[in-house]
Amino acid sequence: xxxxxxxxxxxxxxxxxxxxxxxxxxMAQALLTMDRALDIAEDNSPDMKQTELALIRSQExxxxxRARLKSQFSITLDPFEYEKTNRFDQQTxxxxxxxxxxxxxxxxxxxxxxxxxxxxxxxxxxxxxxxFTESAFASDPLSKTFTNNLYLQFTQPIFTYNRxxxxxxxxxxxYESSLLRYLLMRLSLERNVAQQFYAVYSxxxxxxxxxxxxxxxxxxxxxxxxxVEGGLxxxxxxxQAEVNLATSNSGVFNAELTLQNSLDQFKxxxxxxxxxxxxxxxxxxxxxxxxxxxxxITHALENRMELRExxxxxxxxxxxxxxxxxxxxxxxxxxxxxxxxxxxxxxxxMFQTPTNTPAIGISFDIPLFDWGERKSEIKAAxxxxxxxxxxxxxxxxDIEVNIxxxxxxxxxxxNQIQIQRITVVNAQLAYDINLERYxxxxxxxxxxxxxxSQLSEAKMAVTNAIIDYKIELLNxxxxxxxxxxxxxxxxxxxxxSSENEK
Numbered sequence: 001x002x003x004x005x006x007x008x009x010x011x012x013x014x015x016x017x018x019x020x021x022x023x024x025x026x027m028a029q030a031l032l033t034m035d036r037a038l039d040i041a042e043d044n045s046p047d048m049k050q051t052e053l054a055l056i057r058s059q060e061x062x063x064x065x066r067a068r069l070k071s072q073f074s075i076t077l078d079p080f081e082y083e084k085t086n087r088f089d090q091q092t093x094x095x096x097x098x099x100x101x102x103x104x105x106x107x108x109x110x111x112x113x114x115x116x117x118x119x120x121x122x123x124x125x126x127x128x129x130x131x132f133t134e135s136a137f138a139s140d141p142l143s144k145t146f147t148n149n150l151y152l153q154f155t156q157p158i159f160t161y162n163r164x165x166x167x168x169x170x171x172x173x174x175y176e177s178s179l180l181r182y183l184l185m186r187l188s189l190e191r192n193v194a195q196q197f198y199a200v201y202s203x204x205x206x207x208x209x210x211x212x213x214x215x216x217x218x219x220x221x222x223x224x225x226x227x228v229e230g231g232l233x234x235x236x237x238x239x240q241a242e243v244n245l246a247t248s249n250s251g252v253f254n255a256e257l258t259l260q261n262s263l264d265q266f267k268x269x270x271x272x273x274x275x276x277x278x279x280x281x282x283x284x285x286x287x288x289x290x291x292x293x294x295x296x297i298t299h300a301l302e303n304r305m306e307l308r309e310x311x312x313x314x315x316x317x318x319x320x321x322x323x324x325x326x327x328x329x330x331x332x333x334x335x336x337x338x339x340x341x342x343x344x345x346x347x348x349x350m351f352q353t354p355t356n357t358p359a360i361g362i363s364f365d366i367p368l369f370d371w372g373e374r375k376s377e378i379k380a381a382x383x384x385x386x387x388x389x390x391x392x393x394x395x396x397x398d399i400e401v402n403i404x405x406x407x408x409x410x411x412x413x414x415n416q417i418q419i420q421r422i423t424v425v426n427a428q429l430a431y432d433i434n435l436e437r438y439x440x441x442x443x444x445x446x447x448x449x450x451x452x453s454q455l456s457e458a459k460m461a462v463t464n465a466i467i468d469y470k471i472e473l474l475n476x477x478x479x480x481x482x483x484x485x486x487x488x489x490x491x492x493x494x495x496x497s498s499e500n501e502k
Contacts, residue, residue: 031281034197037270041193042186044271051178051185058178062171069112069168076106078127101130104147117164118156125149146347151339151357160331161322170319173312180305180312187478194474196266198467201280203262205463207255209456214248216435216452221245223439241445288414289473289484293407300399300480303489307399310392317385324381327374328367336360399479406476413469420462427451427458 042048082101089096104127111120131143157163221241228238267274301307342354431451437443473484482489 032278033281034194037197037266038190038193040270040272041189045189046271048182048185048189051182055175055178055182058171058175062175065168065171069114069164072110074108074110076108078102078104097134099132103128112164114164114168115162116156117162118154121153121155123149123151123153144345145343146345146350147341147343148350149339149341149357151337153335153337155333155335158332158334160329161326166319166322170316173315177309177312180309184305191471191474191478192269194471196262196269197280198471200259200262200266200278202460202464202467203255203259204280206460207252207259209459210248210251210255213452213456214245214252217241217245217248217449220435220438220445220448224445227441237445244445244449247449288410288417288469291407291410291476291484293404296403296407296476296480296482296484297400299482299489300403301396303481304395304399304479305481306395307392310388310395313388314385314392317381317388321378321381321385324374324377327377328370329374330364330366332362332364334360334362403476403479406472406479409472410469410476413465413472416465417462417469420458420465424455424458424462427455431455 080101080103084097084099086095087098088094104125106123106125108124109122112118113120126148127146129143129145129147133141221244224237224241228235263278264274267276267278272278337357337359339357339359340354341357342351344350344352431454434443434448434451438445438448477483477490
């Protein structure tokens with residue numbers, strides 16, 4: 001009997017130590033909600049940072065292109081240029097000395113015309129030229145001239161595509177594509193965080209259930225110890241109770257180990273140091289959400305960013321086809337200008353007799369034979385366009401199939417939650433009834449352990465069913481870009497604005 005008492009007190013002390021360590025650990029840990037975890041992951045994720053930098057790069061390139069479309073002002077200065085050299089006069093077969101100097105500057109305003117790909121320039125060139133020659137045939141050895149040339153010039157490419165407009169639209173599509181990748185990366189990160197978050201929560205629940213099972217086995221061990229001590233039960237029942245209690249202790253330690261491993265993986269995902277103390281704070285409710293399959297499919301096909309990416313691929317493929325058709329193309333340009341030129345040796349008299357300087361010119365680029373280069377480029381571009389169109393159709397089909405599958409899965413999980421709830425109630429009733437039988441000596445500790453295991457498994461099953469439903473509901477949110485819990489679309493307003501502008 002003394003051995004029985006020693007064993008009993010040893011088990012009580014061991015259980016108190018386990019529960020005490022768990023309580024101390026919980027007190028030292030910081031609570032972490034799902035929203036907070038997502039914020040931390042977004043701030044620390046290398047993939048999110050890279051995607052954000054790509055988005056910034058695309059935005060700044062687009063800003064630079066839009067700045068280039070505005071009027072460009074420039075000043076070019078040639079402050080001083082001097083040259084002194086001997087030159088040969090073929091008429092006299094003599095060498096003579098020539099000395100020249102100049103100073104000037106050019107002010108220009110350049111405006112690109114987006115609708116036509118033309119270029120409008122306003123240029124003013126002012127200069128001062130000095131020249132002295134020792135040639136015997138020079139009528140005026142010394143020359144000093146002030147010159148001002150002001151003209152307005154317009155250049156328009158013809159028989160070709162609008163390169164400026166295409167470049168601008170390509171940069172706009174590149175920015176939109178970068179924004180789509182950023183948003184998709186964030187949704188993917190949200191899914192990963194949710195999965196790891198609920199995995200940690202499930203392991204926390206498993207640890208709590210293991211501790212509850214330990215408490216129940218401790219109570220059973222106490223009951224059977226008293227009965228064995230009183231001679232009401234055989235000693236082998238005590239041995240079995242000790243095995244059950246030891247198994248429960250092992251279950252607690254294994255659950256703690258599994259929880260710590262999942263916490264480490266979660267910390268890596270969030271980008272937190274491994275020595276950070278965390279405790280998942282979640283309110284896992286089994287409330288189901290009504291889902292309209294037709295609404296889900298329609299909203300997804302209208303708003304899925306992957307489809308917009310495929311549309312961007314098609315537009316870029318069209319641009320590639322236009323560029324291919326311009327290979328060795330017949331093209332030309334028209335240049336027209338009108339200006340006023342004035343010059344004189346005296347600066348004050350320079351503008352007294354200005355001269356009009358109109359000009360116009362047309363040029364053509366006529367290819368003769370390219371050995372089939374243009375034809376091959378066009379075929380390659382057409383193949384790329386058809387590939388992009390096929391990918392778009394495949395993407396639409398995949399989206400519809402996936403959403404139908406998710407909706408079915410949600411309905412199945414709703415049923416599973418109801419079934420598991422009933423299972424928990426029944427398992428609890430069965431355990432309570434058999435616990436009473438066990439206390440009355442009508443049931444062995446091994447049989448009671450089976451009922452205890454069934455109850456623990458049922459509790460974990462309903463928890464996991466609810467978690468699976470939450471994750472699948474999040475998956476539907478990502479698949480459709482629609483929050484069925486809040487009955488609101490989740491497409492960013494800035495993205496809608498950019499689409500409407502187009």
